[in-house]
Amino acid sequence: MKAKVLVxxxxxxxxxxxxxxxxxxxxxxxxxxxxxxxxxPAVDCIFTLFWPRSLDAVKLSRMKRLRFVQCELAGVNDxxxxxxxxxxxxxxxxxxxxxxxxxYSWALLLAAxxxxxAYNSAVRTEDFRRPPSAQLGREVTVLKGGTLGxxxxxxxxxxxxxxxxxxxxxxxxxxxxxxxxxxxxxFRGEAGLLRLLHASDACILxxxxxxxxxxxxxxxxxxxxxxxxxxxxxxRAEVVDERALYDHLSGNPxxxxxxxxxxxxDGAESFSPHLPFLKLENFIGTPHASGPSAYVTGxxxxxxxxxxxxxxxxxxxxxxxxxxEYV
Amino acid sequence: MKAKVLVxxxxxxxxxxxxxxxxxxxxxxxxxxxxxxxxxPAVDCIFTLFWPRSLDAVKLSRMKRLRFVQCELAGVNDxxxxxxxxxxxxxxxxxxxxxxxxxYSWALLLAAxxxxxAYNSAVRTEDFRRPPSAQLGREVTVLKGGTLGxxxxxxxxxxxxxxxxxxxxxxxxxxxxxxxxxxxxxFRGEAGLLRLLHASDACILxxxxxxxxxxxxxxxxxxxxxxxxxxxxxxRAEVVDERALYDHLSGNPxxxxxxxxxxxxDGAESFSPHLPFLKLENFIGTPHASGPSAYVTGxxxxxxxxxxxxxxxxxxxxxxxxxxEYV
Numbered sequence: 001m002k003a004k005v006l007v008x009x010x011x012x013x014x015x016x017x018x019x020x021x022x023x024x025x026x027x028x029x030x031x032x033x034x035x036x037x038x039x040x041p042a043v044d045c046i047f048t049l050f051w052p053r054s055l056d057a058v059k060l061s062r063m064k065r066l067r068f069v070q071c072e073l074a075g076v077n078d079x080x081x082x083x084x085x086x087x088x089x090x091x092x093x094x095x096x097x098x099x100x101x102x103x104y105s106w107a108l109l110l111a112a113x114x115x116x117x118a119y120n121s122a123v124r125t126e127d128f129r130r131p132p133s134a135q136l137g138r139e140v141t142v143l144k145g146g147t148l149g150x151x152x153x154x155x156x157x158x159x160x161x162x163x164x165x166x167x168x169x170x171x172x173x174x175x176x177x178x179x180x181x182x183x184x185x186x187f188r189g190e191a192g193l194l195r196l197l198h199a200s201d202a203c204i205l206x207x208x209x210x211x212x213x214x215x216x217x218x219x220x221x222x223x224x225x226x227x228x229x230x231x232x233x234x235x236r237a238e239v240v241d242e243r244a245l246y247d248h249l250s251g252n253p254x255x256x257x258x259x260x261x262x263x264x265x266d267g268a269e270s271f272s273p274h275l276p277f278l279k280l281e282n283f284i285g286t287p288h289a290s291g292p293s294a295y296v297t298g299x300x301x302x303x304x305x306x307x308x309x310x311x312x313x314x315x316x317x318x319x320x321x322x323x324x325e326y327v
Numbered sequence: 328m329k330a331k332v333l334v335x336x337x338x339x340x341x342x343x344x345x346x347x348x349x350x351x352x353x354x355x356x357x358x359x360x361x362x363x364x365x366x367x368p369a370v371d372c373i374f375t376l377f378w379p380r381s382l383d384a385v386k387l388s389r390m391k392r393l394r395f396v397q398c399e400l401a402g403v404n405d406x407x408x409x410x411x412x413x414x415x416x417x418x419x420x421x422x423x424x425x426x427x428x429x430x431y432s433w434a435l436l437l438a439a440x441x442x443x444x445a446y447n448s449a450v451r452t453e454d455f456r457r458p459p460s461a462q463l464g465r466e467v468t469v470l471k472g473g474t475l476g477x478x479x480x481x482x483x484x485x486x487x488x489x490x491x492x493x494x495x496x497x498x499x500x501x502x503x504x505x506x507x508x509x510x511x512x513x514f515r516g517e518a519g520l521l522r523l524l525h526a527s528d529a530c531i532l533x534x535x536x537x538x539x540x541x542x543x544x545x546x547x548x549x550x551x552x553x554x555x556x557x558x559x560x561x562x563r564a565e566v567v568d569e570r571a572l573y574d575h576l577s578g579n580p581x582x583x584x585x586x587x588x589x590x591x592x593d594g595a596e597s598f599s600p601h602l603p604f605l606k607l608e609n610f611i612g613t614p615h616a617s618g619p620s621a622y623v624t625g626x627x628x629x630x631x632x633x634x635x636x637x638x639x640x641x642x643x644x645x646x647x648x649x650x651x652e653y654v
Contacts, residue, residue, distance in 0.1 A: 099471050103494065107437035114434035114620075117447050119613040123598050124605045130598055130614045137619035144426050145624075166493030167430065271450050271457055278451045286446040287457045292464035293441075297472075 003312055004042050004065075009049040009072060015301050016047075022312040028052060041065060047308055049073060053267075057083040068311050072096075072304040074155075074291070075236055077209040078267075081326040089311070090321045092208075095155035096303035097294045101260075102159030104290030105204050105234040108258035112230040113141040113202060117284055141201060141230065144168035149200030151193070152207035152235060153186070160204050172196045194224050202230035209236035210325040219244040228254040234290055237263040246275040249282050258284035330639055331369050331392075336376040336399060342628050343374075349639040355379060368392060374635055376400060380594075384410040395638050399423075399631040401482075401618070402563055404536040405594075408653040416638070417648045419535075422482035423630035424621045428587075429486030431617030432531050432561040435585035439557040440468040440529060444611055468528060468557065471495035476527030478520070479534035479562060480513070487531050499523045521551050529557035536563035537652040546571040555581040561617050564590040573602040576609050585611035 003023040007016065016025050026039060040059055045068040060066070060083045069090045071079060076092045084090065111117055122128055130136075148164035150157045153173040161184055164171045174193055175186040187196045193216070197203060203225070207213045217231075218241040225231065233240060242263055249257055257277075262269045262285070269288060277283045294300050310317045330350040334343065343352050353366060367386055372395040387393070387410045396417045398406060403419045411417065438444055449455055457463075475491035477484045480500040488511055491498045501520055502513040514523045520543070524530060530552070534540045544558075545568040552558065560567060569590055576584055584604075589596045589612070596615060604610045621627050637644045 099495070100467075100469055103437070103470055104441050104467070107441035107443055110430070110434035111438050111443045114431050114613070115616065116434055116438045116611065116613060117444055119616060120444050120611050123612045123614055128598055128614075133619035134622065136614065136616040137622040140427075140431070140616050140620035140623075142427055142620055142623060143430055162493055166489055168426070271455055284443065284447050285450045286441070286443060287450055287455075287463065289442065289446060289463040289467050292460035293467035293469055295461065295464040296467075296469060 003044040004039070005045040005047055005308070005312075006039075006043045007047045008052045008055065009047065009301075011049075011072075011301055015305060018309060019305060019312070022309065028054070044068065045070065045308065045311065047072070047304070048079075051078045051080060055080075060084060068308075068317075070304055070308045070311070070317075072300055074098075074101075075208045076321050076326070077236060079321075079326070081323050084323075086323065089317070090323065091307055091311075091317050092319045092321055093300055093304045093307070094208075094319045096300040097291050098155030098159050100294040100299075101206070101234050101290040102156045102163070104260055104286075104293065105156065105160055105206065105232050106163050108232045108234070108260065108284060108286070109202050109204060109230060110143075111284055112232070112256035112258045113143060115139055118281060141228070143202070146170070146201035147172060147199050149196045149203035150174070150184070151196070151203060151205045153184075154206065154208075156206035156234065157204075160206070169201075172199060193221065197221055198224040200229060201226065203232065205231065205233040205235050205239055207235040207239050209238050211327075212325050213239045215239070215241045217241065217245070219247070222248040225255070227252050230256045230258065233257070233259040233261055235261060237261045237269070242273065242275060246277060249277070249280050253282055256282045256284065260286045260288055260290045262288065330371040331366070332372040332374055332635070332639075333366070333370045334374045335379045335382065336374065336628075338376075338399075338628050342632060345636060346632060346639070349636065355381070371395065372397065372635065372638065374399070374631070375406075378405045378407060382407075387411060395635075395644075397631055397635045397638070397644075399627055401425075401428075402535045403648050403653070404563060406648075406653070408650050411650075413650065416644070417650065418634055418638075418644050419646045419648055420627055420631045420634070421535075421646045423627040424618050425482030425486050427621035427624075427626075428533070428561050428617040429483045429490070431587055431613075431620065432483065432487055432533065432559050433490045435559045435561070435587065435611060435613070436529050436531065436557060437470075438611055439559070439583035439585045440470060442466055445608060468555070470529070473497070473528035474499060474526050476523045476530035477501070477511070478523070478530060478532045480511075481533065481535075483533035483561065484531075487533070496528075499526060520548065524548055525551040527556065528553065529559065532558065532560040532562050532566055534562040534566050536565050538654075539652050540566050542566070542568045544568065544572070546574070549575040552582070554579050557583045557585065560584070560586040560588055562588060564588045564596070569600065569602060573604060576604070576607050580609055583609045583611065587613045587615055587617045589615065 005023045006026050008028045040062040043063050047070050049072040072093050074094045074097050146169050148169040148171050150173040153175040161171050171184045173184045307317045332350045333353050335355045367389040374397050376399040399420050401421045401424050475496040475498050477500040480502040488498050498511045500511045634644045
């Protein structure tokens with residue numbers, strides 16, 4: 001008997017052609033409530049992008065056969081782990097967006113370092129007068145010879161490492177395991193994070209949001225950074241403490257925070273932060289466009305579906321999530 | 328008898344300590360008119376940054392001993408070649424700014440590709456609503472797998488070539504000579520330029536301004552570029568025809584021109600173009616900050632002074648300018 005896969009995304013059916021040879025596919029958006037209800041106890045796998053609110057604790061408790069959840073996002077922070085039994089394997093799509101998000105993070109870093117946003121605004125003001133060259137020169141950060149901090153040394157971290165090296169930077173990475181070989185210098189733990197932040201001219205946050213990373217960058221961490229430092233976030237906003245960051249940006253006008261990710265409000269990413277970041281010139285924000293840019297090539301669904309196939313074929317899937325980091 | 332060097336920049340005296348062992352140094356800004364006048368026929372060398380208006384045709388005609396001009400800028404387009412005899416060797420400071428200008432050009436390129444400026448403005452509008460992910464994904468240009476055009480394969484061109492390669496791009500370069508070896512594919516002449524522009528997803532102009540390059544990018548050249556292409560200019564604005572560019576940007580809203588260099592007016596770079604570029608969203612402009620960012624490290628004066636020393640020591644200096652390209 002074929003396994004039953006409940007698909008909660010609106011991806012084109014053709015994307016799942018390879019799956020349909022091994023499993024029966026049900027699409028949440030095509031099922032009426034009275035059809036979904038009897039199906040729940042028979043579902044073996046869920047394939048999801050953003051977790052649908054309709055699949056709540058009650059419904060999950062009825063999915064007694066559920067053993068596998070494949071997420072199409074790299075971050076699994078919205079998967080309701082506490083309503084999933086420990087017998088359910090959850091896989092992320094880590095790595096599927098690394099190139100595109102890595103490129104995007106470098107754009108944010110350079111926009112801050114070269115003051116592209118501020119200067120582009122300045123030249124458009126009516127009475128613009130170019131500051132003296134010496135002043136412009138001091139305002140711009142040259143990357144060559146500087147230190148790049150990479151916080152989160154997964155797929156994105158490895159991509160930005162290659163950019164940092166091409167730009168002639170020393171690369172310091174916060175890693176869970178000591179790295180062997182390679183040019184990157186690895187740091188671990190709370191003390192390692194502080195040393196990395198202290199040394200960095202620019203730092204890229206590329207962390208998943210979990211119990212371990214939430215609020216990891218707070219007042220203490222920000223305070224050790226250079227006063228004209230650059231902090232880029234392309235992971236999840238909640239890794240940074242919102243109030244601590246706001247106070248830091250207000251007090252250090254030459255420090256720049258450039259982000260593609262935003263704090264959630266009522267369960268969804270909100271582009272209207274509680275605090276008035278959008279009034280600050282040293283805050284650069286983009287509307288979470290990095291991940292979506294990966295969809296043009298079709299990479300992320302392809303990777304996620306390939307991983308689901310591994311599971312269905314009885315192989316060990318990749319990117320198995322350690323649920324203890326989320327529950 | 329020591330050679331006499333007239334210095335027209337306001338660089339600190341200590342910068343010229345190595346020169347003063349071989350030559351007598353006179354600083355234009357410290358000389359009264361009645362002191363300069365008798366000195367002119369005795370000057371052997373000029374060391375300059377921006378050519379001073381006071382050193383006009385009349386004064387130059389009196390500098391009968393003048394044999395060498397060292398410019399601290401990479402571009403020598405404001406040197407008055409027509410008033411300099413052919414016996415005067417003019418050297419540029421090509422290469423001295425390559426890293427810093429190369430980095431800056433990559434910041435402009437990525438700001439355009441990832442729509443950092445436009446998105447940062449959008450999120451700050453009061454009623455901002457995030458476009459659907461699929462739309463954001465289509466608006467963002469992923470560099471990996473794309474083609475980078477490098478027009479002007481000197482110091483800056485070679486720096487951006489390494490960035491393009493690190494980003495996984497094919498690199499096409501417009502060169503004067505056929506390149507041997509390396510990963511870059513070289514193109515030559517008018518037809519080669521058109522082929523390069525046609526193939527490029529993003530193109531960086533890093534050309535000096537000379538008789539050969541003025542207006543090189545006009546209507547025809549722009550028309551072969553992709554409608555969502557990116558053109559970055561960090562050389563000299565006049566390489567691009569102002570009217571042709573304005574019409575192209577107006578007619579192709581997805582095409583982006585990102586520049587750090589501006590058309591001159593009355594002999595000086597002007598940040599108020601004749602045409603209303605500053606009203607266009609697909610124009611990104613910065614106030615010629617790329618070169619000045621090199622001064623923080625002190626590289627450019629050091630390189631230029633080292634070249635002056637070569638001349639004074641009887642060695643062949645680097646970066647000898649072919650005056651036929653300017654007169």
